[in-house]
Amino acid sequence: MILENAPAAVTWLVLVTAALCAGFAKTAVGGIGLFTVVLAATVMPAAESTAAVLLLLIIADACAVARYHQHADWKLIRQVVPAVLPGLLVGTALLAVLPDSLLRRIIGGILLAMAALQLLPRTPRPSRGTAVATGLAAGACTMMANAAGPVMSLYLLARGLDKRRFLGTSAWFFAGVNLCKVPFAAGLGLFDGEMLVRTLILAPAVLLGAFLGVKLVDRLKQSVFQRVVLGATAVSALALILL
Template identity: 30%
Template sequence: MITDPLFYLFAIPAVLIVGISKGGLGGGLGLIAVPLMSMAVSPFQAAAIMLPILCVMDLVSMWGFRGNYDRRNLVILLPAAVLGIGIGALSFQYLSESHIKLIIGVIALLFTANFWLNKLRRRVPRKTQADTLKGSLWGTLAGFTSFSVHAGGPPMNIYLLPQQLDKTLFAGTTVIFFAVINYVKLVPYTLMGMLESGNLLTSLALMIFAPIGVYTGIWMHKRINENLFYLLCYGLLFLTSLKILVEGFNELLL
């Protein structure tokens, strides 16, 4: 078990932020945990420590948003995400974390930049519908990036946000999606030896902050205007894509 106070200085805020995001903001900030915790431990150890915590958050979030989900989108997304997890597990030894960050960062940045450009031009974003081809593509990418660095939020948001779902329906759909893929990830993480006793004990020490963060997010969700909610989601997606890009470039140059 990790006993370094510096680690917990980064880990506790990371768990709270991710919990708030999963509880009411569509899970878009889930990718922040690994970079923050990587200030004190390796990214791969940070990912292993976060996975059991994410699984607990998912259970709390599913209870908070029970009965609210878009069935059509989940039918499209979930099989694709499981495929993406399989691809991530098989290619884990060949792709570095920096490469994955650059891929997802570029895609998310271009998408959000287009949204804000349309806002400046005062264009109303065209509402889209659930689409098998697009959903399969983004679902696979979400599973792939989620496997390595728990960064499935941006691909998921890129696909779901243009549909302009009711904010509670949107949040409930993402909650179920991430719950399924996080529990699926337990299998390859265990087989690869990433969930060893030291990491699990560290996860257990941080577990108390999981429900605190999620219930805070649920409380915030019920009090945020729907237009503000979507603006916030696009804003968070833009900021996190910038963060991922900077980290990816820095890691490749070092």
């Protein structure tokens, strides 16, 4: 990890930035949520950073649900959710046989390909089979590299949702997924008192990021919002491949 032995001030600066990204991603540009994962992993051991990021994301999920809960498209959520658990199992199996660095690069390559498809002329809206495939991919990617955000962002873009339906649907989906991951992390002993205190200290940064995200989205036109999400997803995919 690049900054694992950095001074405490640098570590806290990185963590505050990660917390800001978590809040901002949930209420504005979902594609940048992966930067929270990348930043935390530079200053914390892998398992600890995964658990710490999960707690930050749950706070950010609560902010997004509070703001956009009435805009969720529950039909889309019901189509995707049943395949998430099998996706988690697939991700677990792949983790057992492939190195983490290779998995990240595979996911990044898939995301780049999916992002490129968004630039092609629009085809009919994705079928139910595509929703199932998205659920599988989201479950697998969140288990392997906490990268389900870009997967869902690309799927929701393909469905042509307006920005508030996009954010409301994403908010409820990830609130459920992240809460489901808590017992697994707790069972592995990844939560302790020090981590909970650190999360409380970072919570205001998450809230600030969420507030800034809301303000930005209110000013973005729909076409600009779509391009920003697509661009952020592509950058996240590159980060997976290169880092």
